[in-house]
Amino acid sequence: MVSLSKTIFKAYDIRGIIGKTLDAGVARQIGQAFGQAALAKGERAVVIGRDGRLSGPELAAALAQGLQAAGVDVIDLGVVATPMVYFGTHALDARSGIMVTGSHNPPDYNGFKMVLAGEAIHGEAITSLYQRIVDHDGSSAATPGSYRTHDIRAAYLERIIGDVKLARPIKIAVDCGNGVAGAFAGDLYRGMGCEVIELFCDVDGNFPNHHPDPAHPENLQDLIRCLQETDAEIGLAFDGDGDRLGIVTKDGQIIYPDRQMMLFAADVLTRHPGQQILFDVKCTRHLAPYIAKSGGQPLMYKTGHSLVKAKLRETGAPLGGEMSGHIFFKDRWYGFDDGLYAGARMLEILTRESDPSALLNSLPQSDSTPELHLELKEGENVALMDKLRSDAEFPGHEQIITIDGLRVEYADGFGLARSSNTTPVIVMRFEAETPDALVRIQGQFKRVILAAKPDAVLPF
Structure with missing residues (x-):
């Protein structure tokens, strides 16, 4: 048994090392504490899911037990990308959700990303879960919550395919780094009309090929090689849990998310002229002028997916983005970060061009x-x-x-x-x-x- 450590309660999620700071016992405690917090907000059900990590099944099962012990009904989506849990809190009869994921961390990590009553929790809301566990008397609800599984795959894919329309067919390469996005990316983009070359799309929690983190150039070399050797026009890469997007052009240029945001902002502002566009402190100094030139108000903010989501809600901005690859569309979407959806929106923009790479490479940079x-x-x-x-x-x-x-x-x-x-x-x-x-x-x-x-x- 691992003893509970306050160090795993981070600024915008819970994250620990399996067998050292995180195990099934800790997961059960977190589930019960979150369940109590959900009930205090008037929520009766919680959506859960897990990525492809080897520790996922055990942690998710224990998490569900803890939630049920609190008296909360559990809707288990199984193996899904993180944004599919967020989607579940909009599409199902539950506004709270927990994703069991280690994101882009090494294989021996795992953790929890959480939405409580429609809000991504961070800071004190996360540390209060720790305090709730410490203060808990060990009792369970008189009537435990129910448990059911739900397959959300079709509804999620149909929602995106119904929303995002390509101007022409396109051949793309997709690198999922053996992360959980690999279970969905190929079918999504084929459903939109793309021809798809899949790299490392078999889900494997050992990550045998390269780390699933498109923020680092070394993890994009296979995708760059694929674009050189095939007739694919553009490359998309995803992190371990599918909430972040990386893009590579035909000539091997990496288009970092702050430059992706230029195209997203220009597109979104055609429907929301004069609105604020949110971005974090790590972004290029070329982004703010580009937003202003496109008719928007640039707003720089703190780094952190939960913090940006909260600021998006506060400002009513139709778009937010982070240098790390979290892109948040409130335009035609729900305001949560979703790498798969962001990839779809990028393809919608790029297929209006005869040479997508030329458009991407023309974006200002230093x-x-x-x-x-x-x-x-x-x-x-x-x-x-x-x-x-x-x-x-x-x-x-x-x-x-x-x-x-x-x-x-x-x-x-x-x-x-x-x-x-x-x-x-x-x-x-x-x-x-x-x-x-x-x-x-x-x-x-x-x-x-x-x-x-x-x-x-x-x-x-």
Whole structure:
């Protein structure tokens, strides 16, 4: 038995290592605590699902037992992508849901993404589950909740295929990295009229080919090779639980999500002129002007899928997106992050063009880095960011944005350092108009980080 650790209760989900900080016993406790929280909101049923991880069946079964012990009815969708659980909270008679997923983490991780009474919970709502478990007296509801399975596959695929229309047929390559999206992506895009080459679409929780995380270039090399060697026009890649999208052009260029957002924003704003478009602090400095040029109001916000969803609800914005690949459509969709749906919407835009790659490659960009991680010990990341906020100086900057870490804007680029909400890491990203400017900005960040922590092993 693993003892309950507060460390698994992260900023916007619960995540732990199987056999060390997470097991069936902990999953059952989480289920019961969430069930009690759902009942307190007047909810009677909870939708659950799991990705393709090897620990998924045991955790999902224990989670269901905990929910039933709280007196909540369980609707089990089985093996699904995370957005299919979110879809279930709209399509079924239950506004709360839990997805058992380790997302893009290594195979020995697993966790829970949660929607409570229609809202993706984060921060205190997640830590309050921990407190609820600690305070629990061990009792169960006098009448346990019911349990039933439900196959949501057809309804989910039909909803997207009915909404998104291609302007012409297109041949695409899809790389699911053996994540759970592989069980659905091929059928979805074929249903829309695509010819599909499938890479690593057999679901395998060992992830034998490459890690299912399209945010990192090394995980997209197989897809790039496939596009070079076949007549597929475009490549789509998904993370382990199917809520994030990566895109590769015919000539092997990676179109990061902040540039994807330019096309999504321009399209959405044709139906919602003048509305706010939300994006996180990691996004390119070219995105805000592109949104403004397309007739929208750019709004920069914190990183974190639950935080962006909450801000989307607060502002009424029809679209939000994160550099990590979470894209949130409230236009024609429900406002949750869904990599499979975002891929469909991108294909709708691209099939209006004779050369999709030319359109994607023409989007403004600068020299930039992917996400860079400074690995630290537990808790060090928060302390280091506090020190940087109070002490660091950046000569020649135009603006410092502090909504999430430090984003330092210069006339010719920006540098970002922010504390990860899920791991003991400082996440950094740099962008500049020239290679020399990139080196200069990185040099400033290197100087202030080493001044605050001389033994820091920087990734640049």
